[in-house]
Amino acid sequence: MKSRRLRPAGAADPLTIPKSNAEIGIGVGGRGKITCVEAQDLQPVDAAGPESPGEAPAGAARRESPGEAVADAVLHHLDPRVIPMDRIAGWIFTACVSLGSLVAVVITWLAGAERAVVLLLMFLWVLVTAGFGWLAQYWPEIEHRYTFYKIDARALEIRRGVLFRRVITVPRSRVQHIDVSQGPLERAYGLASLSVYTAGTEHSEVSLKGLAHEMATAVRDHLLPGLEDDGV
Amino acid sequence: MGSEERWLHPASFVFALASHLKQLVLPGLVVLITAGAGAGDWQIWIMVLFVPYAIASIGRTLSYRYRFEPSELVIRTGFIFRNERHIPYARIQNIDAVQNIVHRLIGVASVRVETGASAEAEAQLTVVSLDAYEEIRRRVFAEREAVPGADGHAARPGGEPLLRLRPRDLAICGLIEGRGLVVIGTGFGLLWEAGLLDRLSGLIFGAETSGRGMMRQVVRAFFGLGSAPLGRIAAGVTIFALVLVAIRLLSVAWSFSKLYGFTLTRTGDDLRSEFGLLTRVASTIPVRRIQTLTVQEGPWHRLFGRVTVRVDTAGGEGEASQQVQRQVLAPVLPRSELPRFLSAVLPDEGLPVDWQPVHPRAFRRAFVGAAIVVTVVSAALIGMLKWYTPIALAILLGWAVVHARLYVKWLGWAVTAHAVAYRSGWLWRYVTVAPFAKIQVVAVGETPFDRRHRMGSVRVDTAGAGSSSHTIDIPYLAKGIAEDLAALLTSRAARTVYRW
Numbered sequence: 210m211k212s213r214r215l216r217p218a219g220a221a222d223p224l225t226i227p228k229s230n231a232e233i234g235i236g237v238g239g240r241g242k243i244t245c246v247e248a249q250d251l252q253p254v255d256a257a258g259p260e261s262p263g264e265a266p267a268g269a270a271r272r273e274s275p276g277e278a279v280a281d282a283v284l285h286h287l288d289p290r291v292i293p294m295d296r297i298a299g300w301i302f303t304a305c306v307s308l309g310s311l312v313a314v315v316i317t318w319l320a321g322a323e324r325a326v327v328l329l330l331m332f333l334w335v336l337v338t339a340g341f342g343w344l345a346q347y348w349p350e351i352e353h354r355y356t357f358y359k360i361d362a363r364a365l366e367i368r369r370g371v372l373f374r375r376v377i378t379v380p381r382s383r384v385q386h387i388d389v390s391q392g393p394l395e396r397a398y399g400l401a402s403l404s405v406y407t408a409g410t411e412h413s414e415v416s417l418k419g420l421a422h423e424m425a426t427a428v429r430d431h432l433l434p435g436l437e438d439d440g441v
Numbered sequence: 442m443g444s445e446e447r448w449l450h451p452a453s454f455v456f457a458l459a460s461h462l463k464q465l466v467l468p469g470l471v472v473l474i475t476a477g478a479g480a481g482d483w484q485i486w487i488m489v490l491f492v493p494y495a496i497a498s499i500g501r502t503l504s505y506r507y508r509f510e511p512s513e514l515v516i517r518t519g520f521i522f523r524n525e526r527h528i529p530y531a532r533i534q535n536i537d538a539v540q541n542i543v544h545r546l547i548g549v550a551s552v553r554v555e556t557g558a559s560a561e562a563e564a565q566l567t568v569v570s571l572d573a574y575e576e577i578r579r580r581v582f583a584e585r586e587a588v589p590g591a592d593g594h595a596a597r598p599g600g601e602p603l604l605r606l607r608p609r610d611l612a613i614c615g616l617i618e619g620r621g622l623v624v625i626g627t628g629f630g631l632l633w634e635a636g637l638l639d640r641l642s643g644l645i646f647g648a649e650t651s652g653r654g655m656m657r658q659v660v661r662a663f664f665g666l667g668s669a670p671l672g673r674i675a676a677g678v679t680i681f682a683l684v685l686v687a688i689r690l691l692s693v694a695w696s697f698s699k700l701y702g703f704t705l706t707r708t709g710d711d712l713r714s715e716f717g718l719l720t721r722v723a724s725t726i727p728v729r730r731i732q733t734l735t736v737q738e739g740p741w742h743r744l745f746g747r748v749t750v751r752v753d754t755a756g757g758e759g760e761a762s763q764q765v766q767r768q769v770l771a772p773v774l775p776r777s778e779l780p781r782f783l784s785a786v787l788p789d790e791g792l793p794v795d796w797q798p799v800h801p802r803a804f805r806r807a808f809v810g811a812a813i814v815v816t817v818v819s820a821a822l823i824g825m826l827k828w829y830t831p832i833a834l835a836i837l838l839g840w841a842v843v844h845a846r847l848y849v850k851w852l853g854w855a856v857t858a859h860a861v862a863y864r865s866g867w868l869w870r871y872v873t874v875a876p877f878a879k880i881q882v883v884a885v886g887e888t889p890f891d892r893r894h895r896m897g898s899v900r901v902d903t904a905g906a907g908s909s910s911h912t913i914d915i916p917y918l919a920k921g922i923a924e925d926l927a928a929l930l931t932s933r934a935a936r937t938v939y940r941w
Contacts, residue, residue, distance in 0.1 A: 363935035374892075376885040378927060380935035383881050408939065409881030409902035410912075 279424075279431045282361035284368070291419030292349045294398045299345025307338040358417055365405065365432060367417055379415055383407045387429045391422065401425035405432065444509045446517070449502065450549045450568050457502040457567070461495040502567065509580050514554065516564050528563050530581050532556045534730055538574050541720040550574050554581075603712075603785050604771050606703040614700060614773040615693030617741040617749070700772055707785060712770070726768060730754045732879045732903045734770075734787065735911050736779065739869045747773045750782065753905040792872065793855035793862045800896055803917035804849045811841035854899075854915045854926070861901060861930055863913040871911040877930070878937040879903050885927045887920075897923035901930065 314330045351371055359366040365384075367377045388404040395401055401422040405415045420428065506517045514528045535555040544550055552574050554564040569577070606614070701718035712726045737749040750771040774782055783791055815837040823830050847867035855862045861880070864872040882902040891897050897920045901913040918926070 364931050370887075372889050374887040376887075376924075376927065378883045378931045380880075380883075380931055382935055382937065383939055407881045407902075408904040410904065410906040411900070412882035412884065412902045415882065 279427045280360050280362050282359060284357040284359045287353060287356055287358070287417075287419035288400055288421045288424070289353070290398045290400055290421075292353050294394050294400060294419070295349035295352070296345060298394060299349065300342075303338065303341040303345045306341055307334070310334050310337060353419075356419075358420075360428060360431065365415075365428070367415065377412060377415055379405055379407060379412070381432055383409075384432050387433060389422075389425045389429050395422075403428055446506045446508045447573065449505050449566060450547075450570050450573070452547055452549055453502050453505070453568050454499065456543075456551075457499045461491075461498065465491055465495075505566070507564070507566070514564070514577075514581065526564070528554065528556060533563075533581050534727060535725050536578050536581060537722065537724040539720060539722050540717075544568060545721065552577060602704045602706045603782060604703070604705040604774060606700060606716075606772065608697075610773050611696050611700055611703075612693050613745045613747060615696030616689055617739070617745065617747065617773060618692055618696060619688060619741070620692040620695045696772075703772065705770065712786065714770075724768075726752070726754060726770075728787065731787070732905045733873055733875045733910070733913075734783075735874075736792070736872045737869070737911075738776075738871075742773075745773075746776045748776055748779055750774055750779075750786075753903070753910055787874075787876075789859040789876070791857070792874070793857045793860075796853035796855050796864065799849065799852045799854075799915070799917040800894070800919050802894055802896075803852065804845055806890065806894065806896075806917060807849055808841055808845035811845055812838060815841055849917070852915075852917065854913075854918075856926070856929065861913065863901075863911075863915050865911070873911045873913055875901055875903050875913055877933040878939065880930055880934040881939070883927045883930045883934070885923050891920075895920045899923050899926050899930075 311334060314327070314334055317330060318327045352369075355369065355371050355374070357366075357368040359368075363381055365379045365381070367375075367379075369375055369377075385406045385408055387406065389401050390404070391401045399422055400419055402416060402418040403420055403425045405417075407413055407415065417425075500520055501518050504518050504520050508515050510527075512529055512531070514530065514533070516526045516528070518524050518526075533554055533556055535553075537553040537555070538550040539553070540550045549568040549570050551568050552564075552566040554566070554577075556563045566577075698718045700716045703714065703716040705712060705714045707713075707728075710728050712728060713723070714726075715721065715723045731752045731754055733753045735751045735753070737751065738747075742748055748771075749769065752768050752770050754768060770786065771782060780791060816834065819826070819830055819834040819837065822833075826833055844867075848865075851865060851867040851870060853864045859878075860874050860876045862872060862874045864870065880901055881904060884900045884902065886898045886900060887896075896917055898914060898916045899918060900915075903912075906912045915923075915926075
């Protein structure tokens with residue numbers, strides 16, 4: 210089951226994930242090194258599934274190329290372009306917070322607060338700016354390292370969380386509707402956010418931000434219930 | 442073309458007017474009484490603002506018309522701004538009828554037509570005659586699906602009742618539920634506002650103790666700090682005990698008025714329940730709309746050998762979590778009858794017997810968590826407890842051990858042929874069963890503590906699970922078991938088709 214590449218060949222992901230792979234025990238075991246592009250050549254492996262994978266019903270043979278290629282049952286990273294994009298978003302946020310609090314400090318100073326108070330506030334301001342700046346610079350990469358998605362014939366699986374980790378699985382038959390949305394930054398990077406809606410309560414909306422736009426639409430086309438499912 | 446248009450019962454106008462008068466008058470009276478004559482008149486005059494709204498609402502009632510199309514119910518409202526609503530019979534989940542005492546005298550009922558779309562009823566017909574209600578029910582359910590046994594049978598509660606509550610059951614139900622607290626609380630608040638409480642306690646405790654100081658006095662006396670005469674303490678304790686008894690008695694009264702003549706019957710694929718002393722309620726729950734079923738058993742339940750059975754049903758599209766409907770299927774049910782009851786309600790599901798325990802180290806984790814909380818709390822209260830701190834800490838730690846031991850003992854999960862089940866709680870025990878066909882999302886969670894112990898939790902998300910529901914969220918599972926369980930549930934859920 211060799212599948213087509215979904216990403217331009219040039220966009221090979223330099224981020225190898227040996228560390229996280231060992232830590233969270235991904236189902237593809239044994240292979241210490243999975244990159245986004247290489248992963249597609251691997252055999253589909255069912256992550257810890259006791260069920261026989263032979264029951265792939267409708268999904269396998271009905272969609273055109275993107276659908277088939279999408280359901281490869283392999284854990285993928287998000288598109289690496291999401292890292293620079295999140296950095297920019299983070300820096301914009303940091304700049305807003307930093308400028309806002311700086312204005313507040315200056316106003317306090319002009320209002321005639323004591324010198325010690327102003328100095329303390331300045332110190333706090335530096336701390337806050339540095340903290341947010343550090344997060345803006347490094348957090349996207351850390352987050353990317355721990356975020357995966359996997360699609361097979363029956364479900365969408367999302368792994369996320371650095372400290373508190375979650376593996377969320379949405380069976381295809383439970384998808385109510387799907388949004389693919391793009392903000393201005395996402396448009397500039399050719400990325401998109403995928404939101405899968407279910408009838409559930411806590412996970413009534415399961416979202417995956419940072420897929421290549423064409424990938425997001427391919428995933429959507431694969432997950433949406435097809436004609437076969439309607440008559441039931 | 443369908444039937445000709447029907448109007449609501451002529452008495453509807455009176456009920457619409459009455460409901461608005463009630464809305465206006467009741468708060469007005471409360472304001473008058475509690476604020477006293479000294480309050481300004483503006484509080485009364487502000488009520489005038491509600492008048493246009495009331496007129497609009499009454500107009501809507503007067504203009505309310507409905508007709509039966511071959512496949513849908515059509516409702517038209519409004520004189521100036523007109524609205525026409527089409528509700529396909531196939532989407533109608535539930536038709537409820539509520540009759541309060543006045544309704545019953547005239548022979549009318551307030552009918553709610555619900556679909557899965559929203560928390561509010563799709564159509565609220567206040568009020569129609571009982572014949573009209575029967576007609577709506579017959580037409581809708583006859584068209585909705587070809588119910589075996591013809592519409593005439595389906596419309597009337599037929600078959601053997603699954604549960605019928607006798608007065609003795611109602612008394613037990615009242616004792617178990619302890620609803621009187623709400624009544625007492627309201628009464629207490631009103632008394633407090635009116636300043637009657639001070640006078641009351643003044644009569645009992647003597648003039649120098651005001652109502653607000655009473656509790657403090659008792660507590661101080663308890664710790665040997667103040668000197669309250671023994672008699673007063675005894676009076677305080679007696680009053681407390683009397684209040685407790687009164688709560689339970691009121692609860693019994695509440696149970697009688699609310700649940701009198703409770704019958705649950707199964708007709709075709711619907712569960713019908715009827716109950717109420719003054720206000721009669723007739724409601725229908727289609728079996729396929731049941732998302733999860735929870736059996737609940739508290740200390741009072743065990744005293745009488747009873748359980749309570751609730752179901753969560755899907756209220757809406759799942760996007761707003763407050764759209765929750767938790768319906769009580771059996772307010773009290775003898776424990777011994779539970780298997781028979783469940784097999785009649787949900788033939789595929791029974792209560793599982795082979796419960797799987799959680800991880801062997803679960804006790805350690807449950808205890809360490811509780812111990813940290815207990816220690817922090819004791820440390821924070823060191824200023825108040827002074828030398829009693831070590832004693833308090835020892836007692837609390839002992840409690841933490843007992844609690845953790847029993848909590849872990851009662852944690853369990855099970856997978857049956859058609860459903861997944863989870864039980865938790867030792868004092869108040871809950872068992873929740875979710876059929877595979879109703880599982881929406883399966884999530885495996887892993888906190889840093891879980892990671893240290895190679896554990897994980899499995900959470901099963903269903904429609905209509907409220908924040909107060911007992912949801913399936915199994916903690917302290919070995920990582921491998923959690924992953925296997927999640928994969929199993931996902932594949933079982935993926936094989937089924939979800940229907941509202």
